[in-house]
Amino acid sequence: MNRDTAVRFVFSFVALMVFWVVLSGFFDAMHIGFGALSALIVLATFNSIRTVHFFEDQRDAITAVRFHKFIAYVPWLIVEIVKSAIHVASMIIHPKMDIEPSMITFRVDLPSAHAKMVLGNSITLTPGTLTVDIKGDRFVVHALSPTTYAGIVDDSLPRKVLGVFSP
Numbered sequence: 147m148n149r150d151t152a153v154r155f156v157f158s159f160v161a162l163m164v165f166w167v168v169l170s171g172f173f174d175a176m177h178i179g180f181g182a183l184s185a186l187i188v189l190a191t192f193n194s195i196r197t198v199h200f201f202e203d204q205r206d207a208i209t210a211v212r213f214h215k216f217i218a219y220v221p222w223l224i225v226e227i228v229k230s231a232i233h234v235a236s237m238i239i240h241p242k243m244d245i246e247p248s249m250i251t252f253r254v255d256l257p258s259a260h261a262k263m264v265l266g267n268s269i270t271l272t273p274g275t276l277t278v279d280i281k282g283d284r285f286v287v288h289a290l291s292p293t294t295y296a297g298i299v300d301d302s303l304p305r306k307v308l309g310v311f312s313p
Contacts, residue, residue: 159185215310234273246291253283254304261311
């Protein structure tokens, strides 16, 4: 195990243990022991799958994330999710049920598989939209109405994700 891997392992173990203690609220030996065991199991599992490539491209430079942009992206995404949830709820509650389901396909040039994953998950987290498929730079998304996929078509969501991951 090289120094970089050891530091990453220790940092991850400490972070998981802190998370465990905060969530459990117990500080006795049994709970700390179960927390340590759980953290080790998670780290062992993660270590065995972290080299598996899930996308065709191998441009997976996770280090290219600009964290200050990511910190700004998360609240923006939460606001978009809330706005979309209100819109979808109003569509469902309205007696006319203004639902026009459609499948849209678009291409976006993102720098890594991680960026594609963040975009796909952001689309799926937003009520009224679901990422159906990602092949290379092509995304297929199901949407309940044109309003629910407006942020994808006008390119605001992909641009935000690109801002987080561009070098």
